[in-house]
Amino acid sequence: MRKVKSGVKRLVKLEVHKNAYYDSVTLMIISKELKKLAGVSQALVGMGTDLNRELARGSGLGAPGLDAVTANDFFVAADCRDEAAFNACVSKVEELLTRRDDSGQAAYCPPTLEGARKLDPALNMAVISVPGKYAADVAQSCLDRGIHVMLFSDNVTVEEEKALKEYAVARKLLLMGPDCGTAIVNRVPLAFANAVRGGNIGIAAASGTGAQEVSSLIDQLGGGVSQLLGTGGRDLKKEIGGLMMKQCLGALIRDPATEVIVLISKPPAREIADEILRIARDAGKPAVVCFIGGDAEHIRSFGLTAALSLEDAAHKAVALSRGEQPEDFLGFDMGGERAEALAAEIAGRFAPGQRYVRGFYTGGTLCDEAMKLMLDRLGHIHSNIPLRPEDRLDDARNGASVAHTFLDFGDDAFTVGRPHPMIDPSLRAERVARDGRDPACAVIMTDCVIGYGSHPDPAGDLAAAIRTARAGAEAEGRYLCCVASVCGTEADPQSLFRTRKRLSDAGAAVLPSNAQAARFALRVLAHLREGS
Amino acid sequence: MHKAVQLCASWAQALQPGPAEGRIHSVFDRAVNIEVAGRMVCLLPAQRCLYPWSCTVESARPFPLEGLKPGMRAELSCSAVGVPEARYWVDLAGAHVRALTLWPGEQSHGAARTPANLPALREILSERAERDGLCSLALGTDDSLCAAKVRPLLGALDDAFLTLDAHAAARAAAALAGCGPGLTPSSDDMLVGYVSAFFALCRRAGRDRGAVCAVAKAACEAAAGKTNLISGSFLRQCGDGLACEDILHMLDAVFSDAPAWRLRACAARVLDLGATSGADILTGMVLSLQKHAQGEGIG
Numbered sequence: 001m002r003k004v005k006s007g008v009k010r011l012v013k014l015e016v017h018k019n020a021y022y023d024s025v026t027l028m029i030i031s032k033e034l035k036k037l038a039g040v041s042q043a044l045v046g047m048g049t050d051l052n053r054e055l056a057r058g059s060g061l062g063a064p065g066l067d068a069v070t071a072n073d074f075f076v077a078a079d080c081r082d083e084a085a086f087n088a089c090v091s092k093v094e095e096l097l098t099r100r101d102d103s104g105q106a107a108y109c110p111p112t113l114e115g116a117r118k119l120d121p122a123l124n125m126a127v128i129s130v131p132g133k134y135a136a137d138v139a140q141s142c143l144d145r146g147i148h149v150m151l152f153s154d155n156v157t158v159e160e161e162k163a164l165k166e167y168a169v170a171r172k173l174l175l176m177g178p179d180c181g182t183a184i185v186n187r188v189p190l191a192f193a194n195a196v197r198g199g200n201i202g203i204a205a206a207s208g209t210g211a212q213e214v215s216s217l218i219d220q221l222g223g224g225v226s227q228l229l230g231t232g233g234r235d236l237k238k239e240i241g242g243l244m245m246k247q248c249l250g251a252l253i254r255d256p257a258t259e260v261i262v263l264i265s266k267p268p269a270r271e272i273a274d275e276i277l278r279i280a281r282d283a284g285k286p287a288v289v290c291f292i293g294g295d296a297e298h299i300r301s302f303g304l305t306a307a308l309s310l311e312d313a314a315h316k317a318v319a320l321s322r323g324e325q326p327e328d329f330l331g332f333d334m335g336g337e338r339a340e341a342l343a344a345e346i347a348g349r350f351a352p353g354q355r356y357v358r359g360f361y362t363g364g365t366l367c368d369e370a371m372k373l374m375l376d377r378l379g380h381i382h383s384n385i386p387l388r389p390e391d392r393l394d395d396a397r398n399g400a401s402v403a404h405t406f407l408d409f410g411d412d413a414f415t416v417g418r419p420h421p422m423i424d425p426s427l428r429a430e431r432v433a434r435d436g437r438d439p440a441c442a443v444i445m446t447d448c449v450i451g452y453g454s455h456p457d458p459a460g461d462l463a464a465a466i467r468t469a470r471a472g473a474e475a476e477g478r479y480l481c482c483v484a485s486v487c488g489t490e491a492d493p494q495s496l497f498r499t500r501k502r503l504s505d506a507g508a509a510v511l512p513s514n515a516q517a518a519r520f521a522l523r524v525l526a527h528l529r530e531g532s
Numbered sequence: 533m534h535k536a537v538q539l540c541a542s543w544a545q546a547l548q549p550g551p552a553e554g555r556i557h558s559v560f561d562r563a564v565n566i567e568v569a570g571r572m573v574c575l576l577p578a579q580r581c582l583y584p585w586s587c588t589v590e591s592a593r594p595f596p597l598e599g600l601k602p603g604m605r606a607e608l609s610c611s612a613v614g615v616p617e618a619r620y621w622v623d624l625a626g627a628h629v630r631a632l633t634l635w636p637g638e639q640s641h642g643a644a645r646t647p648a649n650l651p652a653l654r655e656i657l658s659e660r661a662e663r664d665g666l667c668s669l670a671l672g673t674d675d676s677l678c679a680a681k682v683r684p685l686l687g688a689l690d691d692a693f694l695t696l697d698a699h700a701a702a703r704a705a706a707a708l709a710g711c712g713p714g715l716t717p718s719s720d721d722m723l724v725g726y727v728s729a730f731f732a733l734c735r736r737a738g739r740d741r742g743a744v745c746a747v748a749k750a751a752c753e754a755a756a757g758k759t760n761l762i763s764g765s766f767l768r769q770c771g772d773g774l775a776c777e778d779i780l781h782m783l784d785a786v787f788s789d790a791p792a793w794r795l796r797a798c799a800a801r802v803l804d805l806g807a808t809s810g811a812d813i814l815t816g817m818v819l820s821l822q823k824h825a826q827g828e829g830i831g
Contacts, residue, residue, distance in 0.1 A: 021558040021762055023563075023715055024807040024809060025806070027713060028807040028808070031713060046713050047710070047759070047760045049711065049717060052711060052712070055677055055712075059677065071760045072760045110804065111803055112800045115804040118579055
């Protein structure tokens with residue numbers, strides 16, 4: 001036993017396996033696991049060579065018996081709080097050495113594709129998140145080996161994307177991306193996805209948060225998702241021609257678990273849209289098409305169900321999945337009258353001069369949808385992802401908002417050198433507080449996306465910013481209306497209910513969907529105009 | 533009867549028509565080591581690259597599930613390797629025989645070119661740097677416990693190889709062998725990478741093969757005596773001028789006009805060796821290239 005200077009008794013002991021050889025992966029796992037044990041301040045694991053014994057002594061782990069250990073012996077030297085802690089070490093070592101199941105391998109993350117295939121030769125899906133300049137090569141390596149790809153990376157050139165997708169299509173493989181952040185494949189969520197109920201609705205989407213909004217609402221409406229396949233945001237542009245949307249659509253058509261299909265995208269070029277719609281028309285399964293802000297009549301002309309919003313897509317898909325007739329959903333869960341009364345009450349509290357809405361979003365599609373739903377009534381919406389070129393906002397990151405302003409915090413302007421706002425929402429929260437000080441600002445709108453991959457508490461910073469902004473406005477005799485919606489499900493790690501409650505406790509009006517939030521903000525602003 | 537897919541030429545040349553007796557030294561999921569005639573030979577699954585003195589076997593099951601255990605008697609001939617007690621046999625006939633030499637008589641490593649892609653190699657290493665390994669020696673980053681131990685000993689190794697002093701190389705290699713985590717301790721892997729790259733550099737520079745082989749063999753033999761039998765076996769193979777396929781491909785990519793993507797692909801395969809072995813091998817290569825390819829003693 002050895003006493004350390006503080007007077008706290010500690011044990012430095014040795015466990016030796018004579019003439020024992022264990023592979024390096026196992027030794028590494030043992031080393032990592034021992035350091036996690038309570039009561040173990042340090043541990044050294046290795047073969048008993050001269051230098052390793054010197055390292056042990058040099059680290060204060062020179063336990064009795066160390067000198068007798070030879071180069072062909074495996075040893076563990078540990079500095080423990082007490083005998084019980086050391087016994088736990090010994091037990092852990094035995095457990096890891098004798099364990100022959102796959103979970104022992106699960107602690108080891110192979111650094112290369114080949115290493116992963118050695119661990120699991122049946123590997124057939126890869127999620128790739130490497131810097132853009134390497135992404136195409138890595139994706140190609142996977143496709144060469146018959147592995148489907150979810151390409152989270154961006155900064156892949158259009159030429160690379162086209163070549164990869166043509167290659168993938170020829171080999172009947174998926175290449176979801178680039179810049180694809182959301183997928184659920186055979187009910188397994190990948191990257192930014194929500195814990196949604198399994199069911200018979202399959203989604204093919206050129207939009208990450210759009211797909212999250214639809215799938216989450218499907219879950220909330222009691223439906224379930226069979227597959228959620230992403231295509232990447234550029235797939236439906238002319239240069240790519242919808243290659244992966246067609247591939248995904250084909251997969252959903254052939255998937256026996258999928259009985260209703262939902263397509264989500266910004267409006268594609270007409271000829272590409274027609275090609276997609278023809279395939280959907282001939283699918284033999286009912287299909288809901290949500291070309292956000294697109295031509296609903298054109299979709300209906302193919303005999304398909306057109307969605308008027310992401311929420312409407314979810315309602316219609318669930319109805320179809322139940323064999324019911326889909327109907328437009330353009331109202332409020334709380335009821336139209338109640339929404340109207342609440343909007344009027346809020347508008348009555350604004351100070352003279354308060355007249356603008358500011359939208360600050362972590363999901364680009366949610367920002368886009370909100371703008372499209374509100375543009376007719378607002379006239380101009382300034383943005384870093386403007387609906388009209390003349391409304392582009394210069395220096396969105398550092399400049400001031402102009403009149404009605406909506407910002408996508410996931411855009412490159414905000415993410416250079418920073419994590420995506422769904423992982424680090426602090427920049428958006430700062431903007432809420434900042435614009436809350438603007439005397440002309442009446443309404444602030446935000447999304448809040450929960451689920452796998454998202455910040456563990458996305459409501460935290462946002463709620464604090466809302467409180468600060470509202471308190472500051474009140475101190476100056478103004479009223480700030482904060483309207484929020486939460487994209488997610490109750491089964492998500494952050495909990496839909498808890499997240500909504502945090503925001504409503506901070507004073508936000510929390511609506512059940514992005515579309516309802518937009519409609520509610522319009523109601524508030526309509527009363528404001530009437531009043532002024 | 534399992535079929536051998538590839539067989540190292542050194543082993544093939546040593547095999548006799550009549551059986552030689554050996555004994556299984558150790559069994560892992562993806563390797564079986566057999567001691568025979570004072571040497572270690574190895575059975576590997578077909579998915580792994582070929583190593584010196586090994587053969588790769590068509591086999592879907594981890595070796596322990598074949599009933600192979602340390603201590604079992606093994607029989608080796610030019611036609612088969614077998615473990616009678618486990619009823620396990622490998623048919624060597626038809627296996628593709630490959631020479632794994634670092635100094636092939638006829639083969640060229642490509643255009644005579646200084647390794648201009650050394651910065652790219654360092655970048656690859658820095659992306660995969662393992663905290664517990666020796667990468668910091670090549671990258672100049674913070675040392676792990678093991679790296680701090682090895683760093684002061686590198687100078688003597690560099691000088692010994694520079695001057696082709698076999699005795700000094702033996703002392704220097706022995707002083708730093710056996711340090712670090714892993715079944716093959718980190719410094720042993722680093723030494724394998726170092727010596728392999730040195731062979732490749734000297735061949736390009738047309739240095740005296742005998743002198744180079746002598747210093748490599750002395751260093752590796754001395755290091756082998758300071759570490760465990762398995763790691764020592766790899767060191768001895770390296771000292772004999774042999775290397776696994778992945779290391780050979782890596783060196784070929786370094787010295788040929790291989791495009792960047794090929795360099796990365798080859799480096800990825802080396803990095804995938806073991807847990808940290810690959811990174812330590814690559815570190816040794818970078819150290820050797822940095823020191824010995826600057827025109828001070830080579831070419």
